[in-house]
Amino acid sequence: MDTDLEFLDEVESFLSAESLPRVVTPCKTVQNCQVFTFPSQDIAQHDGKSYSMDKNLLDVSTEEPQRKDDRRKRYRVRVKSEKQELKRMEKDLTRKKQQIIDRREGRDTIARTDVMLSKSFWQDVAIQQRENREQAETEQKRLMDAVQSQASYIENLCAIISERSSTSNAYALENQKWRRLKSSDAYLFEAFIQEADYYYARIDEVFADCGMTSQLMTEIHSVRRTSPDTRIEYAQHVHKIILPFRFEATCKFMWEGTNVPYRQHAREIYSNVEDVVNTRAMKFRLKKALGNSTVSILKRVVARRYLVDKRMVIMFKTFSEGEGIFSGLDTDETVWCSIRPCEDESRGTVMEFCARTLPVLFQSACTTDSTLKEYQGMLEDVSKEDEQELVSSLQRLAINST
Known part of the structure; x- marks a missing residue:
């Protein structure tokens, strides 16, 4: 994290300085530019008449400043776009840098992170998980006891039905069988329905x-x-x-x-x-x-x-x-x-x-x-x-x- 901060500091220093060099703007008129002239001896060869430029030469001299002007415009647009992009990057990097500093110093932490970073939170989680485990173990033990009890009910009920089919008198059940059966409403009711x-x-x-x-x-x-x-x-x-x-x-x-x-x-x-x-x-x-x-x-x-x-x-x-x-x-x-x-x-x-x-x-x-x-x-x-x-x-x- 310290490396990141140093890098962000360097970027911020770079952006704070003179970011772009001064650009020399070329001249806009032909008069301000140097004009190539023929030597005087060459002019004299044309019978003393003043020299007049060929039409094609004038066209060439006119197109050259236009192209330069177009290049300057494109250059300005590119420079402006790059400058805006650099400013945007400066803002993003500054914001991220500040977030890292605030997070490290605990000034700009959301509630959930505060809770997770606190010792009391983890203690509460551990206590809750332990209570849930104890409840699950208690429920498991209760279910195991119920299963064993139900198995005993079924075994005794089968014995009761078997005994009843072999005798003509069934007005009483054995002491131990009643003691087990009467603790379960479901099996008592089922037994009574069969007796009915x-x-x-x-x-x-x-x-x-x-x-x-x-x-x-x-x-x-x-x-x-x-x-x-x-x-x-x-x-x-x-x-x-x-x-x-x-x-x-x-x-x-x-x-x-x-x-x-x-x-x-x-x-x-x-x-x-x-x-x-x-x-x-x-x-x-x-x-x-x-x-x-x-x-x-x-x-x-x-x-x-x-x-x-x-x-x-x-x-x-x-x-x-x-x-x-x-x-x-x-x-x-x-x-x-x-x-x-x-x-x-x-x-x-x-x-x-x-x-x-x-x-x-x-x-x-x-x-x-x-x-x-x-x-x-x-x-x-x-x-x-x-x-x-x-x-x-x-x-x-x-x-x-x-």
Whole structure:
């Protein structure tokens, strides 16, 4: 850079000096020029007459000053052009020289260069890159854990399906399998949808087992039974009623009710299902004040609709997961709901329910009898709220039908 500056200084000194030599301007008239004359003795040879120049000689003497004048004009134009070019070069070189000096002394630096030349800028860049790397490593670890967890879910789900195909009773899952499955909403919902299909195929068998044919209208028959295969006690509720509404209106009413619009706390809809029209999957949280604290239950619900001939069946699969002091107290519920027109369709529609609820207790759950009673009492309160909502909806349907 010092060499460049020295060169620019020399150019500036050269341009500051007398840049062009003085030019002697030739004479413009023939009178000012020296005229070649013949010797007197030669003139005397023409019989004493005055000598007169030949016309061609005069023409030659006239053209010569003209050519010189043209050369002078071209020369002036060239000199003027070169002088202008040199002045322009002087300005450019002066400007570049000043820019180099200003840049070296930091007087004329743009903002981005200032930032790049500052140590704090590079420190900030290094810190930002380190944070980005740490975030990427954290995200990678999370994804790796998720992949491993998903692999375990798939493995256990395949085992569950395989076991279910080889046995006629599938009301409970193993302790370890539930512990892994319930941490993933997606796999729980997929498992419930498959269970809904499985239990729908057994609806006639279940209704025969619970005595639905002999069940009296408007009565609720509740019993506690023990599965002969799993030795797990479960609660069974059977109910049959006649609704004074047309079959189509009742089916529409019941299916809309599966959306449970009155449950909105921490509500999430799972829409990644194959048959969106006939499947609903969601989760929401139930809360209750208990003493000076609040307890909660996370509830996942899957409703699936089957319509064959003059009969619609809605399968409900519900998994209630205790939280906080209720942690480890989970409940699995399966509900069969059959809707069909009465033999005398003018009477309305027959609706038949069968619900089976069984606990899913983990070996790791450490609960007292009082905590278990509070948990069961909260589930009973939730069931009563659902019944009241159903009754209110039926009353509104009756008013709208009149």
